[in-house]
Every structure is written in C-alpha cells, then in structure tokens.
Amino acid sequence: MEKKLKLLTYGCQMNVADSERMAGLLRQIGYGLTDDADDADLILINTCCVRATAEDKVFGQIGRFKALKRLKPNLILGVTGCMAQKEGANLIKRAPHVDFVLGTGQSSEVARVVRSLELERRHIVDTSNVSGEIPSEVFPLRGGSVSTFVPIMYGCNNFCTYCIVPHVRGRERSRPPEEIFAEVRQAVAEGFKEITLLGQNVNSYAGGMTFAELLTACDKLGVERVRFMTSHPKDLSDALIAAIADGQNICEHIHLPVQHGSNEILRRMNRGYTVEKYLRLVEKIRAAIPHVSLTTDLIVGFPGETDDDFSATLNFLREVKFDAAFTFIYSKRSGTPAATFPNQIDDETKHRRLAELMNVQNEISLAKNSALVDTAVDVLVEGASKTDEKIFTGRTRSNKLVLFTHGSERAGDIVRVKITHAQTFLLKGDIIRT
Ligand code: SAH
Ligand code: SF4
Ligand code: F3S
DSSP: OOEEEEEEEOSSHHHHHHHHHHHHHHHTTTEEEOSOGGGOSEEEEEEOOSSHHHHHHHHHHHHHTHHHHHHOTTOEEEEEEHHHHHHTHHHHHHOTTOOEEEOGGGGGGHHHHHHHHHHSOOOEEEOOOTTOOOOOSOOOOOOSSSEEEEEOEEOOOOOOTTOOHHHHHOSOEEOOHHHHHHHHHHHHHTTOOEEEEEOTTGGGOOSSSOHHHHHHHHTTSSOSEEEEEOOOGGGOOHHHHHHHHHOSSBOSEEEOOOBOSOHHHHHHHTOSOOHHHHHHHHHHHHHHSTTOEEEEEEEEOOTTOOHHHHHHHHHHHHHHOOSEEEEEEOOOOTTSGGGGOSSOOOHHHHHHHHHHHHHHHHHHHHHHHHTTTTOEEEEEEEEEOSSOTTEEEEEOTTOOEEEEEOSSOOTTOEEEEEEEEEOSSOEEEEEOOO
16 A cells, blocks of 8 residues: 655745655655645655744644654654754754654655664654755656746855855755756656746856756757746856847746845845846846846845835835845844844834835836736636636746636646736736637
8 A cells, every 4th residue: 555645845946846856756665645644654844944934834833743643653754954954953852753854965865764764763863964966866756737846956155144045055066957958858748838947046057058058958848938046146147148038938037136225235145246236237137138027035134234224225126126026034044144243133123124115016016017907928827726716827927927717728728818907916817819
C-alpha cells in the first residue's frame, strides 16, 4: 500500500520548487501526496525565516502536530528549508516530537533520511552543508497544471545587511544550461504552458552562459510563456533588456526589488545602487520594452529610517509608478549586520509607515490597471475561481490577474479578453469571441 506524505510549504517560490523536488524523491520510496495531515505517514514542513512572522507561523504549525504524533507514534515529522538551516538542533530541543531537521543543502537526502527513520527511530539533524552541490537527476513532482518553476541557481552572494537568505541558502551556485533545458522540456511534455526561471538574483547566473543567453535559449523550447525572478537592479544588463524586447514568449514583466527610495538607506542596506541609477535603469527598460510591467519589493522601518527617508520612498513610488509592490515591515534577523545597527524603529512607526506606503501604491496600482480598461489582452487561463465556477481566472503577460466569464475555455488556453473593470489587485473582462 502506498504511504502518504503531507507537505507544507512556507516562503518563496524557491521553497515551492524545493518541495516539489523532495516530493519527487519521496515518490521513489513509495510516498504519494495527501492533503490531509491526519492521514499522513510522513509530514514535511518546508520552512522560511526571511521575517519573524514567517518563523512564528512555522512554530505554530509544528506545535499543532504534537497531538497527532501522540496519537500516531509511527508518524514521521520532518522540518526542512531555511528555518531548519538556521535553527538546526534548536528545533528539536524546542519541539522533541520533530524527528528530523534537514538544512537547505541537504534536501536531496530526504529520502535516505526517511528510510533510515522507518527502520530505526531517533533524532536526525543535518545542516552541515549550506552551499552543497545541487543534485542533478531529480524529477520534481510538480503541483498545478499550467504554470511551474525551474530553479536555475541557488544561494546568494549579495549580503544585503537586513537579509538572512545568504546565511541560510549559502553561496551562489548555477545549474548547467543543459540540465535547465532538459527540465524545461520535461515540464512542457507534462503539459505546462508557463515556466518561471528562479534564482535569488538571476542576473548573476554563471552556468557557462549569461542569463540573457539562457533566457533566449529557453524561449525556443516550446513554452508558451517564459518568466523569471528575481532581478537585482545592480546586475540587470542591457543584453537582458534586449532579450526581453526581442523575445517571442518571454513575458514583459520584471520584478525589480528596489527596497528603498533613500540613497542613505540603500547604502546602509548594501544594495549596490543609488536611486538615480535605478531610475535610469527604469527609463532604459521602458524605452526598450513597450507595455512592460514593473513590480518591486519595499521595506519600511529599516534601522535609522527618518521621516525624510520615508518620504523619499513615497516620492520615489510616485515617480516610478510600479504596477504593483510587495511591502514589508523590517524584521530584525539575528546574525545579520542590520540587527545591531543603532536607531531601530519602534513597531508603531513601522506600522504607520507601512499603511501610508500601501495607500500610495494602491492608488498607483489602481490607476495603472484603470488605463487597461477597454483594451484587449492575452490571458493564460488558470481555471475556475474559488468562489464562482462560472468565473475563470488567468494572467496577462504582464502578470496581472484577470477574472472573466467562462465559456468553453480550459486551463492552459490562451484567450483574448477585453478589459471592462479595473481594481487595485485585479482586472475583470469579457472574452472576445472570434
Ligand atoms: N532575492 C530576492 C528576494 C529575497 S527575499 C531579492 O533580492 O530581491 C524577498 C523580499 O523580502 C526582499 O526583496 C525584501 O524586500 C524582503 N526582506 C528580506 N529580508 C527582510 C527583513 N529582514 N525584513 C523585512 N523584509 C525583508
Ligand atoms: Fe537577500 Fe539581498 Fe540576496 Fe535578495 S539579493 S536574497 S535581498 S541578500
Ligand atoms: Fe525563500 Fe524564505 Fe528561504 S523567502 S529563500 S524560503 S528564507
């Protein structure tokens, strides 16, 4: 009889991709996926530690499985991913019902560890190899059916002063192009229409060709839509802009995290660019790629952020007019330089600034979306909406969510939609029948 795996994934797309790889490895030793934790023989929690809130969620989840473990002593509970890498044996000290902890460099060991626990119960902790070799020959068990992720590199060398990722993901390692192409071809053969190439900073891809060359090559593999993330502004090349402009199926969307609108804060964040340099980059991108959509990440409440620094971020937003922005409250991560910077900002100020920032950006997002009313866009159909079977959802090439009335379309189709309504976070429209 098939054994059952319940997989819980927190954090970014990279973790989703890692979870699919672990599920692929565990399938080889007889585990099939289940949605129901009560039904599972093995529960894996793949964790994130980028902000304290992410860690709190994981601790809550681990706690919730304590009673289940008591009821089912043979259940195996494992913690993997970034928080596992950061906390290691502490996790077991705090929650002894956790059976194993595997760091980010050890995720390909998951099947071996589970097998050994099936034979003999004990605690296993392995976080020894944060910059470990990337395993090849792993066949991910992909979730979804339309859109999927292909990691092209692991780790980060940038050491932004607020960020834990380089500490828990190790140094940059790029996968060889042939391996990436093989994985893209396989995903296409499985029926996926959209591929997102993943890395903490795809622009520093170094697998024997540049990222621009890799992206152009992936454009020729029969994928309907090619995306990528994330791009660090300090490394985005003219060649990449040209590759997007000249590409066939490369989507006109760049996620380009700016983090802040004040040069002094950018310097203390160790971001490697100024506001002026970023603005010039935006100008160059917009000149070369008509209808490009730009999104960003922003942090409020970085240590030492004055009212003037914060106003600089608001003005910056009004100037650039991003299509959307992900906004975060600065979270102190011990072990990172910014955690010991003077003038940490109090919670109330952080929350007030976040609310103000979101207000400004929401207005801009709505204006950007409103400009699309009465235009026609290509939408990749994702499926029925969760609330109404007659309403379908999909995304534009610019990655905007569109709701439309369902006809005979199916997930994976590309349809032409006339936009009739705009909201801050989505568009609504009608299919244009031809
Ligand atoms: N490698 C990507 C994203 C990594 S984490 C990049 O550099 O763009 C995703 C986002 O989380 C970052 O862009 C940043 O805005 C945010 N982030 C990272 N560390 C944080 C911290 N300590 N507190 C709050 N937000 C943080
Ligand atoms: Fe973190 Fe900076 Fe690396 Fe992004 S580039 S993962 S923000 S250190
Ligand atoms: Fe991603 Fe969180 Fe790790 S954002 S890289 S899962 S710390």
